[in-house]
Amino acid sequence: MKNYLDLIPLYAKAHRKQNRMSVFCIFLSVLLVTTIFGMADMYIQSQLLKTKQEDGNWHIMLNNISDAEAELIAARPEVNVLSCYGTLNYQLDMGYQIAGKDVVICGSDEAFLEEIYADSISEGSFPQTKQEVLVSDNVKRDLGLNIGSQIAIRDGRGTEYPYTISGFANDLPMILSKDIYGVFMNTAAFRAFYPDVVDGNPDDYDSCFMVQFHNHRTIRQTINDIKVQFQLSDEQVGEQAMLLGLLGQSDEGNQFMMMIYTAAAVLSSLVLLAGIFMIAGSLNSTIAGRTQFFGMLRCVGATPWQIMRLVHREALSLCTFAIPASILTGMIVIWVLCAVLRALSPFYFATMPAFAVSLPSITAGIVIGILTVLLASRAPAKKASKASPLAAVTGNANHLTPVRRAASMTFCKVDTALGIHHAVTNPRNLLLVSASFALSIILFLSFSTTIDFMRHALKALHPWSPDISIMCEDAASTCTVDRSLRTALENHPAVKHVYGRMFAYNLPTVANGKENKAVLISYDAQQFQWAKKYLLNGSLKEVQTLTGTGLIVSAPQYDSYTEIQTGDTVKLTVNGQTTEITIAGMVSECPFNTADGDIILCSEDTFCQLTGMEDYTIIDIQLTRQAADSDIDAIRALAGAEYIFSDQRMHKQSVLGANYSFKLFIYGFLFLIAIVTVCNIINCVAMSVEARMKQYGGLRAIGMSDGQLAKMIVAETVSYAAVGGISGTVLGLFLNKKLYEFLVTYRWNDPWQLPAGELCLILVTVAVSVVLAIYNPVRKIRKMSIVETTTMAI
């Protein structure tokens, strides 16, 4: 032993168990930070994958430049891929068709499908000649064509252009949901096919150049260099803001990545605070039991500064095990979360790395871990340095703060009264401990509003979100989907739910003396069942059973708050005849949105009575989990070719993928808050008991039984929990309401409701923590002999 600080490992070796809680608290804090940053990193990675898959892996799009300029840019060392890309009939308004179905024609270089939309070609190869085309998979499915088959594209004038199929490309969500075909040509073929342009510039062919860079770190600089070198305006250089943002290279898109990292930083700050509370609590608890030891050190000549240094170093020495262990555990947690995401949504997360190492999370874990420990050890170190050498000699080291008021035994027995008194006698302590309880409840209730926000923001989560829709061609042909089709679909084994709606568009209305327009939509029993959740006021039953009644949709998301209220009578002009409908209720949402007028929902009977129409405008289908592609084909065949067949499974999966990653993040964080709550409470109680251990020994000596002692500790802990629980609940609910109004009510008009589930969950967590917190100290006291507790000198 060469230095007094060498006492630290010797003491730790002799008192292995004493630091267990502190090590665990440091472990937990660093684990939380590592996991939060890891989850943020993972979220960004998943968004990066999603963006690359959906929008393509390109960074900038150059418009209105010549082929020569494009060649020069492609020759730059920073450029990985440059591909020409143009579309024809993208708005489906030019009449191009294959076998009677609208077609979007794309012209690009091979790199576009090889590098920018990687793995897009499902079979065959990119067209190499002007006579070849690559078509979307649904062409193969619908028309039974193969590689080498002939296909004809017909233009709006009826002229047919024959091509040979060189391969097939994966169906994009847009192709499936709009029920169209996609055709890819090489640039030369596209320009030759493009109507009314000969030897034009790329812009004349509605084409641009998409650029993918090598080095992601210098993208910003490279873009500026290209702009200067080729004198390009901002309008000529379009950026893929989302992708660049995720890579931290976009001025606008950076906001998203910064938002995610800022959220991680805010959450980490909260965890830092909670961690400081937790570690300080644990260290305080250890210090409280060692006052005599520090007094003894002071006796033999240690200065207060030396004691502080000893405590700081001791705390840091705990990190040597806790930090590496927590970072390793954090990495494993992140890997597990990645695996969960991959399992939940293989479509989007299949390519997520199985064993990725997140450097931001490791760095954050180490830095914040050490910072937390240093900050947390300040107060205990000061406390230890103030240990009186005299008290150590006389054995009065563990004297508690002087009591100013006697315990009241008016309403409870002595053991309970003493427990309550211990809790409330020191207002500062009561405030700190109950604030720690309250903080956890407030955090939990505040962050739980993000779940409601998520439920509203992600449309796929609506109960009525369909997998497949069969609908009329346009508004003019409304109510032409044969009603009998619904019955046929109901009998298909892959179909879980079938529900249809009839639409009457642009009906002139008069309500409360004001003229407007409305869309009248029919609901069936299943849809009324789903609408229960969105009912703001009135009665659904009345609308279902009484003809001539309807529901008004409040649709504030389109800034068109309806002026019609429940109880109003609306005059509708249908087919030139004026009729009346009574509004019997209001719902916040429905599957149809319009910025033009009101939406009125009614029963099928009412709709038929008012309009005289009986067939559907749209039939939605939800499939069973077991539904295969062959089932979709069978349903398509059942529907026939006269309607639009919209396959929305990919879009739904996309939203679900985003939903899963968001959910994992939010629920993960709430789970972590719950763990912090448990640890905080356990520490607080352990600290309080440790500080009073000698007093408890005295009480046992004069006849207090273990049961009475336990009751006393329970009363003390319950007092903290009650004060913290009540104040936390009041403040937490207040914040929950405000956040809910800000995030949900403001946009969707849904009124705030008491978050009973969340409140119960966190209160149960607090209650379980209290039980866990009491169990250990009581067991410890029971195990210790009375003599040991009265003469404790640790």
Next chain:
Amino acid sequence: MEILQVNNLCKTYGKGETQVNALKNVSFSLEKGTFCAVVGASGSGKSTLLNCIGALDTPTSGEIRIDGHNLFTLKEKERTIFRRRNIGFIFQSFQLVAELTVEQNIIFPLLLDYCKPNSAAVEETLEILGLQDRRRHLPNQLSGGQQQRVAIGRALITKPKLILADEPTGNLDSHNSHEVLDLLIKASRHYQQTILMITHNNALAASADRVLRVMDGFLADLGTAGEKGVSYRDEKLS
């Protein structure tokens, strides 16, 4: 009538090379109403003996009977209740409950038994101890002597058969020491209680009916009231 019987009491701490035999086959008994002092050097085993008799510590072997009850055949909870009702403790460091007033501290053992204290008995105890004016005071508002008087009151309130005092005057000056001891003797005579008191103070030991000496874990009886004058004085001289 024998109130306390200690038979072949042994207490050993540690194992192997670190083993310490704190008490070695200690046997003695005390009659009702006896005021007995236990003397001995520091570390001789006095406090261990008192802790074992008071059921605060468990002996390694041997038997302790209080009023005929074998303490260590009772279950933990029964032993605690027995101790609360039949043994009064007085400690050197008083061990008062800081959050309770003088009166509450005195009636504390009764409160632990969930009994309603007899106000006349409380008044009488307060009067004997001279604490009537201080009944609403908290322990930190009292002098050391007053605090020890409260501890005596607490030991007397259940009218226990045996009072164990571990250096009750150790933290007091000589004036307060005599005052506290006089009170203890007065009260025990009044209630016919047996007192076993550890002390380092020879003058205090001299006022006891009987003196026991503990040395290296062995117990020697230095005499009863009648013979104490000779034998204890001899002991002091030697």
